[in-house]
Every structure is written in structure tokens, then in C-alpha cells.
Amino acid sequence: MKTLVDHLAQYAAYHRDQRNILSHFIGIPLIVLAVAVLLSRPGSEAFGLWLSPALLVALAAGAFYVRLDRRFGLVMALLLALSLWAGAGLALQSTPVWLSSGIGLFVIGWVIQFVGHYYEGRKPAFVDDVMGLVIGPLFVAAEAAFLLGLRKDVEQAIVERAGPTCIRDKHASS
Numbered sequence: 277m278k279t280l281v282d283h284l285a286q287y288a289a290y291h292r293d294q295r296n297i298l299s300h301f302i303g304i305p306l307i308v309l310a311v312a313v314l315l316s317r318p319g320s321e322a323f324g325l326w327l328s329p330a331l332l333v334a335l336a337a338g339a340f341y342v343r344l345d346r347r348f349g350l351v352m353a354l355l356l357a358l359s360l361w362a363g364a365g366l367a368l369q370s371t372p373v374w375l376s377s378g379i380g381l382f383v384i385g386w387v388i389q390f391v392g393h394y395y396e397g398r399k400p401a402f403v404d405d406v407m408g409l410v411i412g413p414l415f416v417a418a419e420a421a422f423l424l425g426l427r428k429d430v431e432q433a434i435v436e437r438a439g440p441t442c443i444r445d446k447h448a449s450s
Contacts, residue, residue: 280345281430284418285437287411290401294441297419299392304416306385308356312363313378319367326364334360341414347427351417 278286291297312330319328334356342349366377393400401408422431 277343280348281433281437283344283407283411284415284430285434286405287401287408287415288434288438290398290408291396291415292439292441293392293396294443296392296396297441299388299395300412300416301419303385303388303392304412306381306388308413309359309362310378310380310382310385312356312359313366313374313381314363316360316363316367317374319364326360326367328364328367330360330363337410337413340410344414348414348417348421351421352414355413355417 291300312334315330315333316326316328319326319330321327325331338349338353338356341352366374368374369377389400401411418427418430418434421427
């Protein structure tokens, strides 16, 4: 199994422009929330929990993240739990509210992602490896940790493999 650094460095190689990374701080949470909303139906309440396909997906993703790295995994589990809570709340609304919220968040999130990749001048990572869809949310959490000065060893290992971040002028001549 690939390590945390293996996954993050591979994903980071597609995300070295700071504007693209910034777009991911907005787009990826919107997409994760959208998936939680859309997969929260069908569902039912039991034992104080909303049981739905979203819960199964979140449990599988959370287990994957914890297996990769306990600290990041726990952060991701908390963020997924918040998404499940919001998704369950919207799933209880009328069908038009639930569906338009989920689809709207999904579309807006992806538009923001593709704007970021325009600046990057490179296709999204998931085009070459579908695991990029799972690693994207973890990448955002890791980048947030790096901005807070945490996990410098992980950040350095990623930079050594993927290179430093910058703002690229994709229209400049080389």
C-alpha cells in the first residue's frame, strides 16, 4: 500500500500553482458536502444516527485515511462527520431542496476546481488516477496543516518529490 507521502506527493505534482491550491480549499469541501448530501437519501434515523449510503462511504473513506495516517485520519473523520450531519439535514428537506442543494454544491465545486486547473495549466490528478478523488480532500487537510506550521516533515517530503509551490504564468514564454 502507498504511504501518506506517496499519495500526497503524487496528488501534489498536479497542484503546484498556489491559485489552484486555493481553489481546492473551496471546491473540494463543496464537492465532499455535495456527495454527502446526495448520498444521504435514501436514509433513516436509528440510534440517533442518520443511516444512509453517505454513512457507508464516509466510514470507508475514514478508515482509509486513518490507515494512511492516524492524525490526518482523525481530522478527516471529523470533517466527514460534519459533512454527514449537514447532508442528513438537507436529506430531511423536500426533494427539490435536497436535490438542488446537492447538485448545486457539486457543480459549483467542480467549476471552482476547473478554474484552479486552468491556472495550473494541467489536468486534474484524478484523470490519470481515480484515487485522486479520494486523496483530494486529504490534500486540502494536509495543506491547511502546512499553513498552520504543522507536519513540516510531511510537507518537506512532498516538496522534495513534487517541487515547490508558486504562481505560474502559463502564458509566459520560457
